[in-house]
Amino acid sequence: MKWKRLLTITKKEFIHIRRDKASLAIALMMPIMMLLLFGFAVNTDVNNVNLVVYDGSKTEDSRELISKFTNSYYFSLYGAVDSPEDVEKYISEGKVKAGLVIPPNYTKDLRRNTITEVQVLVDGSDPTIARTAMSYSILIGNNYSLKLRQLQVDKSGLGKNSSIGVNLKPLVLYNPTLESSNFNIPGVIGLILQNITVILTSFAMVREREKGTIEQLIMTPVTSFELIVGKLVPYTIIGFLDMIVALVLGNVIFGVYVKGSMALLILLGTLFLICSLAMGMLISTISKTQLQAMQASIALLLPSVLLSGFMFPREAMPKLVYYISCILPMTYFLEILRGIIVKGVGISYLISPIVSLLVLIFIIIVATMKKFSKTLD
Secondary structure (H helix, E strand, O other), X not given: OOHHHHHHHHHHHHXXXXXOHHHHHHHHHHHHHHHHHHHHHOOOOOOOEEEEEEEOOOOXXXXXXXXXXXXXXXXXXXXXXXXXXXXXXXXXXXXXXXXXXXXXXXXXXXXXXXXXXXXEEEEOOOHHHHHHHHHHHHHHHHHHHHHHHHHHHHHHXXXXXXXXXXXXXXXXXXXXXXXXXXXXXXXXXXXXXXXXXXXXXXXXXXXXXXXXOHHXXXXXXXXXXXXXXXXXXXXHHHHHHHHHHHHHHXXXXXXXXXXXXXXXXXXXXXXXXXXXXXXXXXXHHHXXXXXXXXXXXXXXXXXXXXXXXXXXXXXXXOHHHXXXXXOOHHHHHHHHHHHHHHHOXXXXXXXXXXXXXXXXXXXXXXXXXXXXXXXXX
């Protein structure tokens, strides 16, 4: 081995790396991005769970109980509603993960020195948050009951056998057994639909450019729009087949079935499929090689897995990371999937994620059309 020849080849390779600015940027930025994402996003410690309250008593005692929840590190008050049905509606729409229902006779029962039952509704579509919310609410109720009993002892000297207290009764909605498969399978369906379409589509134009067949397409009378749509149709069919297979296997193997409308799921799945195809085509238009397309796809898909709520609760993420997750289409599609499959809700409960997804689709398609040009460059 001649050191001079070895150093010459090494120098040549460094020159190639320096010229490939896109790959160099990804190689240098990817470790930083992964460190930040895993450091901030990988967190199962859930705090500040959004809580909605129905106060049927509207007394000083009920307000004191509410303050025990809202002044803790565990819950964050989202708002107050006028009926217990509204509490369940807010949970169905995904606005909150828990609801506190205080009955009208709350203060009367306390004055009678008896146990007062208060209900806590919990969204079971996310088992991690549900278990945490139930544990927190029971802990708050027990501590508050001990305080009430101590005050009663100091006031009347009844002794430590006083029965006054608050009995927090958690009720899990949509996933009473807290099966993790009901949470994971819808997420996997969205992940499959996105990953397959983005990766395959990102190679579409790059493959033509590397093989030299892009020049032949340029010489044809095919318009840019026809070229893009024609290339996306096969991947659209593949995406639909993948979604159907995932739904069938999820039902047969894991017992997860669609509780809501299958037609609505297919319609909204089509919207997300269009979004994923547009993202893949955007990557394909800005990449010059298939290696760059693969690197860009990974750089896009990794945040979608970690920040969308697929694996880790978004409520546990720092505010900045939480806001970053709001620009990922996967975030809203997971809300739609879990809403239809697990909760069985209709389109009226999914307006917010649908509108957000449509806005992102429009932005991505416009960016793709502007970037794509039927030229050699």
